Structure formats: C-alpha cells, structure tokens
Amino acid sequence: xxxxxxxNDELLRHADRAMVLAQRLTEWIAHxxxxxxxxxxxxxxxxxLGQARSLYTLAGARExxxxxxxxxxxxxxxxxxxxxxxxxxxxGDFAATIVRQFLHDAYAIEWWTARVxxxxxxxxxxxxxxxxxxxxxxxxxxxWLVRLGDGTDESHRRTSAAVDALxxxxxDLFAPSDAALRPGFDDRVAAGFADATVSVPAGAEAxxxxxxxxxxxxxxxxxxxxxHRAHPGVSW
Amino acid sequence: MSDxxxxxxxxxxxxxxLDHVHAGSVHxxxxxxxLQHARDLFTRRGEGVSLWVVRxxxxxxxxxxxxxxxxxxxxxxDYRYPTHYELPDEVANM
Numbered sequence: 001x002x003x004x005x006x007x008n009d010e011l012l013r014h015a016d017r018a019m020v021l022a023q024r025l026t027e028w029i030a031h032x033x034x035x036x037x038x039x040x041x042x043x044x045x046x047x048x049l050g051q052a053r054s055l056y057t058l059a060g061a062r063e064x065x066x067x068x069x070x071x072x073x074x075x076x077x078x079x080x081x082x083x084x085x086x087x088x089x090x091x092g093d094f095a096a097t098i099v100r101q102f103l104h105d106a107y108a109i110e111w112w113t114a115r116v117x118x119x120x121x122x123x124x125x126x127x128x129x130x131x132x133x134x135x136x137x138x139x140x141x142x143x144w145l146v147r148l149g150d151g152t153d154e155s156h157r158r159t160s161a162a163v164d165a166l167x168x169x170x171x172d173l174f175a176p177s178d179a180a181l182r183p184g185f186d187d188r189v190a191a192g193f194a195d196a197t198v199s200v201p202a203g204a205e206a207x208x209x210x211x212x213x214x215x216x217x218x219x220x221x222x223x224x225x226x227x228h229r230a231h232p233g234v235s236w
Numbered sequence: 237m238s239d240x241x242x243x244x245x246x247x248x249x250x251x252x253x254l255d256h257v258h259a260g261s262v263h264x265x266x267x268x269x270x271l272q273h274a275r276d277l278f279t280r281r282g283e284g285v286s287l288w289v290v291r292x293x294x295x296x297x298x299x300x301x302x303x304x305x306x307x308x309x310x311x312x313x314d315y316r317y318p319t320h321y322e323l324p325d326e327v328a329n330m
Contacts, residue, residue, distance in 0.1 A: 036262050039276045040273065040276045043276050043280070
C-alpha cells in the first residue's frame, strides 16, 4: 500500500455519506407516492448501503484494530460521522427528495469516476461497480428532476423551493481534495437545472458546518442504532 | 398517484437468444419511467438482459368468452403434429 491511498478519514466520509442517505431513502418505504417509487427509492438506498459496507470494511481492514462494518455504522457517536450535511436533510416532499438525490448523484458520479483509475487500487476495484450504480441513480434523479421542474405549476413550485432550500449544502459536499471535481459537477447541475427550468438561487448563503453534530444526524442515528445498541451483536 | 399514471406491460428477455417473456405490469406516467420501474421491479436479481414495456391499453386481447370458437377446434387434430406421421425406414435422418 503506497502513500497515495485514501486516508481512513476520507473512506469514512464517503461511507457515511452513502449510509446516511441510504437511511433517509429507506424512510420512504411504504410512504412513497406509489408502489413503484417505493421500490425505486429503496433500490437506491440498498445500492448506497452496499457501497457504505464495502468502504467501512476497507477502513476497518486498514485500521487493523478489528473494527467491522457494524462497529462503524452502529457504534460510533454522531460527532464521529463525517458525512456532508446534504444527505442528512429531511426527505420533505418527493421534490425535495429528488433534488437532494440529484445534487448527491451529480457529486457522486464525479467522485467515483475519478476513483476508477485513481491511485487507490482497493477503492478503484469497488469504483467500477459503483459507477454503474451511480449512473443509474443519476438517470433516475435527473429524470424526475426534469419532469417535476418542467411539469405542472405546483410541481415546479415545489422543485424550485427544494433547490432554494438545498443549494446552500452544495459547497459542503466537496472536501478540499475534491476541488478538481467541481467543474464537472457544475456542468451536470447546470444542464439538469436548465432542462428542469429551475435555477440556482442568487446570493444563497453557503452552509457552514458546525462543530457540534446536527440534531438531524443525531436523531437519524438514534433511530438507526437503537436496535443494535439494545441488542449488541443482533443479526437476522 | 394521479390519473395520468397508466398501466404498462413488462416483457423481460432472460438472456441473449431467448424471447422476451411477459413478466407483469407497472404504473408509470411515461415510457421512460415505465422502463425504469420495470428495471427496478423485475430485474433486481439479474433476471434479464433486455426489457420491453408496452402500454397495456395498446394490447388487443382475445375475449375469454370466445375460447370455444378460437381454441377448441384445435383439439383432436393430431395430423397437425409431425409425430402423427410414420416415417419410412429409408428416411434415416429427418
């Protein structure tokens, strides 16, 4: 292993990103607009959960302290999570979930594509599969973004409101080492927004991460971790 | 789900060289979403290499009440099967 592999901090940032968003998506189960979207959103969540598992397992192996994927997911405190704040944001209505997903996917496709031939061979091996998954996720979220944004007056209004509410979290998606990904992201988002007839809010103030974990994440983890903490080592 | 969500019939081709086979149906507002729904519902476990979706309303179906006149006349007509005919011994390979 050379010095150019991703740090465990970086691995966990992306594992946490995928896992927190997976948890949010599964909150839609039995609540989506129809059975088909229920399955579609759950499928996205399952793909993301699979990505998180692989990254947690890799982080655990490199750390060499015997921590498993479950230890990372279930036994860390909220302050130890490194996910960008975008993926914690509540599901809101279907438009908000779609806008959150589109912004996430536009970032994720750039990040994973850069990993395919990147210097970290373990992450690169994973990336080949994840790029395919993420390409589909983007097709799904972009497709709905355009339908909702360029749909009825009501769906346009809701989509625009979601863009206004979520845009401030875009800057926080990018770690300092991600700077090279930003132009590709901006092009994708601009094209998607143009097709959806929505625009980036002018003068939107960027979200600044607090030193304390957000109440949203604390609540999400409390629910996700409660079973495991009540019954240590529980499995199916 | 609003009124503009139509029903679409889904056909899955299990692998190259086989035919598309009817797998079920999905609700969707348009063809692209129908295809995505079909993908999410019917190919989660590697069931297919190709999908067709067809608006259910575009399928012309036979009336179950007509089964007598449409299908029963095929009964008892063994001569329509190749196995009905005895081959002469001289025809070795056919």
